[in-house]
Amino acid sequence: MTFVFGPMESWELEVLDQAAECLVRARYVIALTGAGLSVESGIPPFRGPGGLWTKHGEPPMDGYERFLRDPKKAWEDRLNPAGPMRELWEALNSARPNPGHEALVALEELGILKCTITQNVDNLHRTAGSTRLLEIHGNATLIRCINCVARYEREEIDFAELPPRCPRCRGILKSDTVSFGEPIPSDVLAGCSDEAERADCMIVAGTSATVYPAAQFPISIHERGGDLLEVNPYESEITAFCRLALRGPAGELLPELLERVRSRL
Numbered sequence: 630m631t632f633v634f635g636p637m638e639s640w641e642l643e644v645l646d647q648a649a650e651c652l653v654r655a656r657y658v659i660a661l662t663g664a665g666l667s668v669e670s671g672i673p674p675f676r677g678p679g680g681l682w683t684k685h686g687e688p689p690m691d692g693y694e695r696f697l698r699d700p701k702k703a704w705e706d707r708l709n710p711a712g713p714m715r716e717l718w719e720a721l722n723s724a725r726p727n728p729g730h731e732a733l734v735a736l737e738e739l740g741i742l743k744c745t746i747t748q749n750v751d752n753l754h755r756t757a758g759s760t761r762l763l764e765i766h767g768n769a770t771l772i773r774c775i776n777c778v779a780r781y782e783r784e785e786i787d788f789a790e791l792p793p794r795c796p797r798c799r800g801i802l803k804s805d806t807v808s809f810g811e812p813i814p815s816d817v818l819a820g821c822s823d824e825a826e827r828a829d830c831m832i833v834a835g836t837s838a839t840v841y842p843a844a845q846f847p848i849s850i851h852e853r854g855g856d857l858l859e860v861n862p863y864e865s866e867i868t869a870f871c872r873l874a875l876r877g878p879a880g881e882l883l884p885e886l887l888e889r890v891r892s893r894l
């Protein structure tokens with residue numbers, strides 16, 4: 630999906646300046662990112678124009694129950710994906726971080742961005758170099774034990790036996806990605822809640838803000854008087870709570886925002 634945005638109007642430049650001022654003046658800035666941040670890396674979003682669920686329909690909401698009922702079949706499907714999941718995994722396998730990911734890394738290195746909470750499972754924030762990162766929906770390159778919550782790289786796991794077993798506790802292993810109906814692993818959820826409680830400003834980039842608990846964090850920050858800065862070509866469920874909205878692709882607007890922050894330091 631390509632966005633055709635002409636040269637920025639003066640009011641758009643003004644909003645970018647105001648957003649940069651917000652970030653520099655804030656005490657504790659965090660970011661919440663979603664599928665839209667990876668669209669310019671070639672990964673389709675889920676909802677809205679070109680969304681996987683828009684095209685193929687929402688997946689069943691009982692993914693985790695299905696996994697627990699028959700983990701062997703779930704793994705066979707995971708290792709031989711079909712339909713929309715095949716499209717998603719193929720896009721993930723060839724994707725590279727884009728300037729939007731890189732701008733967030735630079736804001737972290739400047740000490741402005743304290744943490745990034747991502748709903749994306751595509752590993753692109755890590756690949757770009759984000760270190761203060763919480764992957765609330767998991768990471769598609771990792772395997773997690775549903776018993777002891779230990780996480781492993783794929784290479785560490787023997788898939789000869791399905792479902793694969795945890796080398797530490799022999800518990801059943803699952804992709805680290807959080808399935809619909811699965812509780813968010815408590816270690817990650819606690820980390821996200823802590824960061825959201827500390828924050829007085831949040832960059833909300835590339836998310837429709839429709840999936841909870843992730844969508845609750847910006848609302849809580851807003852309710853405590855914090856600032857929300859939205860980066861999204863379209864309005865989302867969070868727009869009404871945002872102090873400023875940067876309307877356009879994150880891969881173009883986040884680097885612009887970064888430059889204006891830099892010029893104020």
Ligand code: APR
Nearest residue numbers: 663664665668674675676748835836837840861863878879
């Ligand atoms: N830059 C910024 N935002 C963009 C871009 C772009 N280049 N392209 C699209 N968007 C916006 C869309 O306007 C939309 O608001 O990104 C958002 C993507 O929304 P969703 O597809 O709903 O993705 P997300 O919010 O991450 O979904 C949350 O839902 O399906 C589950 O587990 C999945 O983590 C996912 C969760």
